[in-house]
Amino acid sequence: MRNRLSGDVYGVMAEFQTPDALIAAAHKARLAGYSKMDAYSPFPIEEVIEEVAPGNTGVPILVLIMGLTGAATGFSLQFIGNILNWPMNIGGRPINISNWPAMVPITFEMGILFAAFTAAISMVILNGLPMPYHPVFNVPGFERASQDGFFLCIESTDPLFDRAQTSQFLRTLSPTQVSEVAH
Amino acid sequence: MATTTIPQTRVPQLSRLQLLGIGAAVIGLALLALGFVMNPTQFAKSYIFGFYFSMAFPLGCLGWLMIQHLTGGAWGVTTRRMLEAGALSMPIFFILSLPIVLIAYNKALGLEHYVYEWSNPAIVTPGSPEFVPVIAHKVPWLSPAWFAGRMLIYFTIWSTLALLLRTWSLQQDRGGNAVAAATRMRMLSGVGIALFVISVTFFAFDVGMSLDARWYSSMYGAHYMENTGLSTLAFLVLAMTQIRRTPIFERYVPVKPIHDLGKLMLAFTILWTYLSYGQYVIIWAGDLAESVPWYVRRTSNGWVYIALTLMACSFFAPFLSLLGRKPKRNLNYLAGVATWILVMRFLDVSWIILPEFHLSPLEAYTTFTNYAAPLGLFGIFLAIWSFNMQRAALLPLNDANMEILRLHAGGHH
Numbered sequence: 001m002r003n004r005l006s007g008d009v010y011g012v013m014a015e016f017q018t019p020d021a022l023i024a025a026a027h028k029a030r031l032a033g034y035s036k037m038d039a040y041s042p043f044p045i046e047e048v049i050e051e052v053a054p055g056n057t058g059v060p061i062l063v064l065i066m067g068l069t070g071a072a073t074g075f076s077l078q079f080i081g082n083i084l085n086w087p088m089n090i091g092g093r094p095i096n097i098s099n100w101p102a103m104v105p106i107t108f109e110m111g112i113l114f115a116a117f118t119a120a121i122s123m124v125i126l127n128g129l130p131m132p133y134h135p136v137f138n139v140p141g142f143e144r145a146s147q148d149g150f151f152l153c154i155e156s157t158d159p160l161f162d163r164a165q166t167s168q169f170l171r172t173l174s175p176t177q178v179s180e181v182a183h
Numbered sequence: 184m185a186t187t188t189i190p191q192t193r194v195p196q197l198s199r200l201q202l203l204g205i206g207a208a209v210i211g212l213a214l215l216a217l218g219f220v221m222n223p224t225q226f227a228k229s230y231i232f233g234f235y236f237s238m239a240f241p242l243g244c245l246g247w248l249m250i251q252h253l254t255g256g257a258w259g260v261t262t263r264r265m266l267e268a269g270a271l272s273m274p275i276f277f278i279l280s281l282p283i284v285l286i287a288y289n290k291a292l293g294l295e296h297y298v299y300e301w302s303n304p305a306i307v308t309p310g311s312p313e314f315v316p317v318i319a320h321k322v323p324w325l326s327p328a329w330f331a332g333r334m335l336i337y338f339t340i341w342s343t344l345a346l347l348l349r350t351w352s353l354q355q356d357r358g359g360n361a362v363a364a365a366t367r368m369r370m371l372s373g374v375g376i377a378l379f380v381i382s383v384t385f386f387a388f389d390v391g392m393s394l395d396a397r398w399y400s401s402m403y404g405a406h407y408m409e410n411t412g413l414s415t416l417a418f419l420v421l422a423m424t425q426i427r428r429t430p431i432f433e434r435y436v437p438v439k440p441i442h443d444l445g446k447l448m449l450a451f452t453i454l455w456t457y458l459s460y461g462q463y464v465i466i467w468a469g470d471l472a473e474s475v476p477w478y479v480r481r482t483s484n485g486w487v488y489i490a491l492t493l494m495a496c497s498f499f500a501p502f503l504s505l506l507g508r509k510p511k512r513n514l515n516y517l518a519g520v521a522t523w524i525l526v527m528r529f530l531d532v533s534w535i536i537l538p539e540f541h542l543s544p545l546e547a548y549t550t551f552t553n554y555a556a557p558l559g560l561f562g563i564f565l566a567i568w569s570f571n572m573q574r575a576a577l578l579p580l581n582d583a584n585m586e587i588l589r590l591h592a593g594g595h596h
Contacts, residue, residue, distance in 0.1 A: 046439070064506070092470070101464050 010135035010183050011037075011155035012167045013142075014175035019045050022150035025173040026051035029154060032169060036158035040136065040145040052152075062122050063115045070114025074107040138182045153181060194577070196425040197569045204566030211559020218552035224294045225552055227286045228540040231298065233556020234283055235391050236532045239407075240564045241276050242386075243415025244269025245345055246379055246408070249372035252348070252365075258443035260584035261436050265422050267352060268571035269415070270345035272564050277338035279560060283390060284331040301325040301396040317473075318396045325393055333389060337382045344375045352579055361581040383408050394539040398477040402462040406535075409458050413451040414528045420444050420521035422568075424514055431577050435588050438512050445511030448524065452505065455531075456498040481534060484543040489534045497527035529557065 016022045019041065026039055030051050039048045079097075082088060087095040093102060124130075136142055136153060145151050152175075154166050163180070170178045215233075219226040248266035251259025285292050287302045297303035305313040307322050318325075348368055355364035384404025392403045423441065426432055466474045482490060501524055510516050533547065541547035578585065 060508075091468070093468070101460075101467050104460065104464065 008183060009156055009163060010138075010181040011153050011158075011161070012163070012170055012178060013136065013139050013151055013153040013181050014170040014173060014178045015141070015144075016150040016152065016173075016175050019048075019150055021174070022152060023047045023051070025152050025170075025175070028173055029152065029169075030054075033160050034154050034158050034166075036155040036161070038136075038153050038155070040142070040149075040151040040153070042146055042148060042150075058126060059119060059122050063119045066118035067111045067115030071107050071111035073114070074110025075103055077110075078103045078106055135181050135183050139179050141177075194426055194429050194573070197572050200425060201566050201569035201573075204562050204564070204569060207562025208559050208566055209562070211555045211557075211562050214555035215552060215559055218555060223292055224296065224298065225550065227282075227292060227294055227298045229550065229552035229556040230282050231286065231390065231394070232533065232536045232540075232553060233558075233560045234279060235407075235536055236529065236557045237560035237564055238276060238386075238390075239411040239414040239528065239532070240269055240418060240561065240568075241272045241345075242341070242383055242408075243411035243413075243418075245273065245341055246376070246383070246411060247415055247419075248348055249344070249376045249379060252368045252372035253376065255584050255587075256443070257437075257584075257587045258440040258447070260579060260582055260588060261440040262419050262423075262444070263352065263579055263582075264572065264575055264577055265419055265568075266415075267345070267349045267575070268568045269418075269564070270341075271349055271571050272567040273338060273342040273345045275563065275567055277334075277342060279563070280334050280338060284327070284334055287327040287330045289327075299325075299330075299393060299396070301393060302327050302330075315397070321396060325389075325396060330389060333385065337386050340378050340382050344371065344379070347371060348375075353575060355581050356576055356579060358581070362583065365582060380408065383411070391536060394536065395477055398474065400462055400466070400474075400477075402458055402465075406455075406458045406462065409451065409454050410528060410532065413448070413455055413524060416444060416448050416451055417521035417524040417528070420448070420514075420517050421525075424518045426572075426577060427514060429577060435578055435580075435585070437588065440588075441514050441517065442508075442512045445505060445517050445520075448517075448520065449502065449505035449511075452498065452501045452524070456502075459493075459531075480538045486534065486538050486544055489530065489544050493527065493531055493534060496523075497531055501527070 014025065016025060022039060022041060023045060026037070026048050029037055037052050039045075039052045041048065082090075083095060083097070083099065089095060090102075093099050136151075139151075141149065142151065152170070152173075154161060154170065156163075158166075160166075167178055167180070215226065215230070218229065244266045248263065248270050251263060251266065282292075286294070287299050289297055289299075289302055297306075300306055300315075301318050301321060302325075303313070305311045306315050307319040308314065309319065323329075348371065351364050351368050351371075355361050355368075384407075387404045387407035391407060392399065420441075423444070427436070463478065466478055480486070501520055504520050504523075505511060533553070537544075537547040537553065541550070547553060578588075
């Protein structure tokens with residue numbers, strides 16, 4: 001995956017002091033044509049997400065499909081069990097499809113169960129977790145990304161990446177520091 | 184943060200809305216007056232429906248106003264002035280509640296029968312041939328005098344909260360200690376929201392649920408409160424379309440609060456479904472003689488089609504329309520959904536109230552006073568709302584929550 005022209009680094013990273021500076025930097029980087037980049041901040045910043053990862057993550061559609069599957073499963077379980085295969089009179093309620101109000105809670109619960117598990121599991125898988133090693137932690141002071149530091153990293157897999165020029169570009173965005181990220 | 188002096192912004196749309204509100208009020212009330220002359224009893228029934236429907240807006244405004252003081256957030260500071268303007272209509276709606284009290288007293292209006300069964304002395308007097316013990320049992324609570332007293336208590340609470348929150352908010356605008364003003368409003372909202380939940384629950388029991396004094400549901404008050412919240416959210420989104428293009432909004436209000444209102448509409452659509460269905464399934468599954476008649480009335484003679492329409496159009500349609508992220512960030516799209524939701528609020532409240540008065544939906548929806556009353560009362564609300572909106576700055580610029588808007592407005596244009 002390493003680009004010969006880019007040299008042996010994971011990318012270059014700039015640190016900013018405020019969320020506003022990070023938002024502005026990410027915006028400019030995207031306008032400059034960079035697409036393989038990521039931002040690191042102590043709290044989620046919606047505007048930055050839109051700049052560094054425009055488009056959909058795939059999680060919403062997975063959750064919708066699995067939620068509907070779960071609801072269908074829940075309904076079928078009750079319908080097949082209680083009405084088709086083993087009709088049972090419970091408190092005088094109807095033993096046919098008009099008993100549907102009683103089946104809604106389980107249908108709903110199964111839909112939520114499937115959707116929630118899909119959301120959590122697909123988030124973990126699509127994020128590439130578990131990941132015991134990640135190069136960005138080689139940047140000195142990077143632990144502040146979970147305290148008060150706002151980081152933007154342009155990765156060497158970006159078609160426009162050039163070790164010197166990209167570092168120079170990041171310096172024009174008035175960061176507090178720019179460092180190369182070793183592998 | 185520096186204190187900002189805010190110039191009055193003239194928003195031409197607001198004066199147009201005020202005229203529209205006055206027009207709707209005049210037409211609605213004129214038709215209602217005609218209805219009163221033609222058939223006082225039908226007038227009384229339609230007035231109860233119209234009042235119950237329209238009260239959702241002042242109540243929802245007051246509720247959301249207190250909630251946003253307690254939670255903060257971009258959506259709260261953006262909508263605060265709209266909520267204040269709506270909540271301020273409370274004293275006028277107190278006057279508009281007087282006909283309800285007169286209906287409970289019955290004789291004052293010369294009705295042909297008692298609209299509130301519990302106000303009929305023959306029903307609650309032991310030994311009378313029409314005596315109904317289950318209603319007589321409730322007389323300590325359901326008596327016309329105490330009914331009138333409770334209306335006074337409810338509207339005193341609501342009007343006091345609305346007036347105090349507005350006054351302090353305007354003091355904050357004029358400078359002074361913005362943080363102290365914010366703390367004061369938050370403290371009052373904390374107490375106020377508790378009073379609000381209790382008073383609105385009993386208001387719903389009194390005006391709506393007691394139409395069938397033999398029936399009760401502890402979910403009824405929560406359902407009405409939910410209705411006030413959803414109606415007001417839809418109203419806020421539509422109001423936003425009118426004032427969004429004013430310079431101060433263009434400058435400070437990013438897309439985030441609109442997205443937030445969209446999310447809240449989705450959440451309240453789901454909550455409506457939960458409360459409506461929860462109440463139904465418990466009573467349906469229990470199948471007890473004292474609790475099912477209310478639903479039997481609402482599923483016979485064609486009313487079941489209204490119930491099914493509500494399931495499809497008040498849950499599935501808005502739920503699916505509000506699922507995505509992109510649509511919720513488009514104000515025009517959201518306004519379309521909000522209009523749809525408001526129509527469904529009308530249908531839902533009519534399904535809750537009108538089967539007490541009309542055997543079939545055909546009869547209910549062809550009675551002109553059933554439209555005149557909501558139109559007139561909502562027109563009054565709209566006129567007061569737009570009047571108040573023009574009497575204060577559109578955003579509380581001195582509030583600390585404005586910082587959130589500045590942060591979000593900073594990254595984008």
